[in-house]
Amino acid sequence: MHWTTSHTQTEQIMVIAVDGPAGAGKSTVCRLVAEKLGFIYLDTGAMYRAVAWALLEANIDFENHILLEETLPTLPLKFAIKDKALSITHLEREITEELRMPAITRYASLVSQQPSVRDYLTGWQRRLATTGNIVAEGRDMTTVVFPFAEVKVFLTADLSTRARRRQSDYRRKGITVEYPELLEQIRSRDQADEGRGIAPLRPGEGALILDTSSLDTAEVVHCLLSLVKSKVEEEESLMIR
Numbered sequence: 001m002h003w004t005t006s007h008t009q010t011e012q013i014m015v016i017a018v019d020g021p022a023g024a025g026k027s028t029v030c031r032l033v034a035e036k037l038g039f040i041y042l043d044t045g046a047m048y049r050a051v052a053w054a055l056l057e058a059n060i061d062f063e064n065h066i067l068l069e070e071t072l073p074t075l076p077l078k079f080a081i082k083d084k085a086l087s088i089t090h091l092e093r094e095i096t097e098e099l100r101m102p103a104i105t106r107y108a109s110l111v112s113q114q115p116s117v118r119d120y121l122t123g124w125q126r127r128l129a130t131t132g133n134i135v136a137e138g139r140d141m142t143t144v145v146f147p148f149a150e151v152k153v154f155l156t157a158d159l160s161t162r163a164r165r166r167q168s169d170y171r172r173k174g175i176t177v178e179y180p181e182l183l184e185q186i187r188s189r190d191q192a193d194e195g196r197g198i199a200p201l202r203p204g205e206g207a208l209i210l211d212t213s214s215l216d217t218a219e220v221v222h223c224l225l226s227l228v229k230s231k232v233e234e235e236e237s238l239m240i241r
């Protein structure tokens, strides 16, 4: 097996799959790890947000399962990899940035519980991962979408740390949400993500569970890069034998 940044049919694409609850630091860490390795960074939460956005725009009731299943392939959404990151367009317009709005956050959590939405996006995610080495983050990367990923990590942190991190993220974007409200939002999202019947949030088999509560970004990035390095060394030593 041989990992490179350009691919021929004999070369293997490396997948780094990262899951974890809201505010565990997945996005920041995964973006940096991808940048350092020259890998694609895939934010699958943005894909669930985009479907929520498109369903709202089309005024589709996601609880009407038959209508939802019929509508999904016809939504004017496009997912593509541009400059090693996910680009999402709706009616040819780039919407990646708008998707972080709190109203979309709540709606995406509900929409992500629909099996047809999960199937639709799992297909997209696997297709996007055929284009190059990738760091994919979400809630079901290590369990459902990429259970055979070379590196699997479950990032977590205690609730108050995650709420504080989310508050700073919002502040940077000029959005004000009070801390108690944020705490409650994250708690209820945790319950929804962990308790749903399909693809519940949990670490995949063999995933390293990393509590980031008392770690800074650089330490978590270092830990992931060390994991990747030991994986590559392990594969290389197998090839020599």
Ligand code: DC
Pocket: 022, 044, 045, 046, 048, 049, 105, 108, 109, 110, 112, 137, 138, 139, 140, 141, 189, 193
């Ligand atoms: O990571 P995020 O906050 O952008 O995710 C938005 C919603 O999508 C969140 O409620 C969980 C859901 N999600 C999911 O169910 N599976 C994924 N792979 C990624 C996100």
